[in-house]
Amino acid sequence: MNDAQSPQRPIPEPDADSAPYWQAASEGRLSLPQCAACGRIAFPPRQICPACNASRMEWITLSGRGTVYSHCVMHERFVRGVNPPLAIGQIELEEQAGLRLVTNLLGCAPEAVRIGMPVEAVFEEIAPGVRLPQFRPR
Amino acid sequence: MPGWNLRNRAAIVGVGYTPMLRSTDRSLGTIAVEAALAAIADAGLTREDIDGYIGMPNAPSPAARHLDGVDEISAVYLAAALGMKEPAWLMDQSGQPTGAVAAACHVVASGLCNYVLVLRTMYNPVGRRYQEASQTSAGGPLQYGLPYGVSGGIAMLAHWLQRYMHDYGATREALYSVVANDRRHARLNPVAYWRDKELTLDDYMNARPIYAPMCVFDCDIPVTAAGAVIVTTAERARDLRHPPAYVSGVANSLQPGSRIFEISGVARKDVQVAQIYDGFSPFVWNWLERLGYCGTGEAHLYTQDGRIGLGGETPINTFGGQLGEGRLHGMGHLREGVMQVMGRAGERQVPGVQHSLVVNGFVGSHPYFNLMLSRG
Numbered sequence: 001m002n003d004a005q006s007p008q009r010p011i012p013e014p015d016a017d018s019a020p021y022w023q024a025a026s027e028g029r030l031s032l033p034q035c036a037a038c039g040r041i042a043f044p045p046r047q048i049c050p051a052c053n054a055s056r057m058e059w060i061t062l063s064g065r066g067t068v069y070s071h072c073v074m075h076e077r078f079v080r081g082v083n084p085p086l087a088i089g090q091i092e093l094e095e096q097a098g099l100r101l102v103t104n105l106l107g108c109a110p111e112a113v114r115i116g117m118p119v120e121a122v123f124e125e126i127a128p129g130v131r132l133p134q135f136r137p138r
Numbered sequence: 139m140p141g142w143n144l145r146n147r148a149a150i151v152g153v154g155y156t157p158m159l160r161s162t163d164r165s166l167g168t169i170a171v172e173a174a175l176a177a178i179a180d181a182g183l184t185r186e187d188i189d190g191y192i193g194m195p196n197a198p199s200p201a202a203r204h205l206d207g208v209d210e211i212s213a214v215y216l217a218a219a220l221g222m223k224e225p226a227w228l229m230d231q232s233g234q235p236t237g238a239v240a241a242a243c244h245v246v247a248s249g250l251c252n253y254v255l256v257l258r259t260m261y262n263p264v265g266r267r268y269q270e271a272s273q274t275s276a277g278g279p280l281q282y283g284l285p286y287g288v289s290g291g292i293a294m295l296a297h298w299l300q301r302y303m304h305d306y307g308a309t310r311e312a313l314y315s316v317v318a319n320d321r322r323h324a325r326l327n328p329v330a331y332w333r334d335k336e337l338t339l340d341d342y343m344n345a346r347p348i349y350a351p352m353c354v355f356d357c358d359i360p361v362t363a364a365g366a367v368i369v370t371t372a373e374r375a376r377d378l379r380h381p382p383a384y385v386s387g388v389a390n391s392l393q394p395g396s397r398i399f400e401i402s403g404v405a406r407k408d409v410q411v412a413q414i415y416d417g418f419s420p421f422v423w424n425w426l427e428r429l430g431y432c433g434t435g436e437a438h439l440y441t442q443d444g445r446i447g448l449g450g451e452t453p454i455n456t457f458g459g460q461l462g463e464g465r466l467h468g469m470g471h472l473r474e475g476v477m478q479v480m481g482r483a484g485e486r487q488v489p490g491v492q493h494s495l496v497v498n499g500f501v502g503s504h505p506y507f508n509l510m511l512s513r514g
Contacts, residue, residue: 072297072300072350074349078267078269079285079287082286088349102297
């Protein structure tokens with residue numbers, strides 16, 4: 001476990017696709033755009049549905065529940081301010097099969113992470129007003 | 139499904155490359171021009187014959203500064219540095235050299251160019267680690283990875299490997315077969331970075347973990363080097379120095395793995411040698427299954443018992459792969475595929491090569507290409 005990260009981690013730069021994602025995270029919500037036509041949820045966020053190309057995407061708040069699809073342990077520091085050892089998980093969200101995002105796994109020793117482990121979102125403040133979606137065992 | 143009207147109508151006729159160096163005081167532009175001149179000379183041509191160029195400039199290291207001539211070489215830089223006069227085709231593309239060769243086939247077959255130079259340079263950042271990311275902010279695709287410690291592709295491959303081991307009972311001991319195969323072949327390649335160094339199972343199992351379960355030897359060694367090939371029409375190819383490596387098929391890696399066999403008309407069993415992209419070791423398992431050399435979940439068994447070595451069923455990565463030679467982003471695979479079909483691979487030569495497969499990129503995630511090269 002390495003929940004004590006230094007304060008100089010790279011800060012995500014919101015763009016036109018992602019601004020609502022980071023805004024929601026700063027409010028403690030996991031949010032992604034869902035296609036109003038076909039119902040597919042897009043990650044990374046897109047303004048046109050990658051599944052059906054409809055252009056009406058609605059931002060929904062997700063439950064924040066998921067399972068570990070896969071995981072690894074970062075043993076060396078490659079990114080400024082991100083300290084090893086650190087568990088990096090690929091989390092499949094419960095709302096949609098194959099909808100996966102990559103975060104750290106907090107509140108659990110890296111070697112204790114297992115595929116299929118139920119997890120829930122938490123929001124880690126890395127700079128004033130900037131919170132990263134993260135996951136921990138539930 | 140559409141076919142391809144250019145089967146065996148274009149060919150690779152020359153290769154050039156530079157030594158694999160960890161650092162050098164010579165500029166990347168110099169290294170690029172040297173590889174280009176070597177390829178031109180190898181084909182028996184002169185600079186004046188080259189009227190087209192396709193390159194892959196992007197420096198993939200997270201530590202890259204993207205400075206033309208320093209850590210990247212653009213088409214504009216190369217054309218000027220090589221002194222190309224009025225090129226009819228000049229192009230930068232993303233992806234790997236097989237895709238550039240596929241495009242070059244079209245450029246020469248159309249009659250627009252006589253000889254197209256395809257070149258890849260790679261740069262190992264001096265004084266910095268290859269995967270080092272010192273940004274204070276993360277935009278674009280990096281915003282979803284860098285703040286979590288994900289730098290470059292290793293974590294993605296570690297996730298793939300962890301899941302594969304979980305689903306199919308594969309082990310790191312089994313993955314050693316892929317790395318050891320590369321390192322064994324590298325001993326026969328005079329330019330391979332690891333040509334003088336064995337890697338035992340103990341060395342591998344006790345190696346530094348990077349993104350576990352991936353260790354340092356599952357990752358190719360970053361180098362500063364360049365490789366180049368010349369593409370021309372089948373008619374011109376016949377009059378040049380070497381037996382041409384005809385391009386019998388091209389397939390995008392987003393298409394089904396069987397596509398390269400269908401479009402080339404060459405059955406998998408008739409391929410004598412294959413160069414399969416191995417920037418990270420698990421790629422090889424993934425591709426072997428996708429190409430149909432074995433069933434899903436069976437590659438960790440398939441790569442055992444010398445089956446992929448010289449003298450085996452289908453020798454793979456006979457030059458040592460990127461894990462043994464160095465990180466040339468697919469250009470080493472292309473060069474070796476060409477040398478094998480030309481019959482010029484020396485100690486590494488597989489007997490009677492009629493068809494030589496070259497696979498770049500990662501299945502399903504990048505618009506990279508597979509090539510089938512055939513002897514006339």
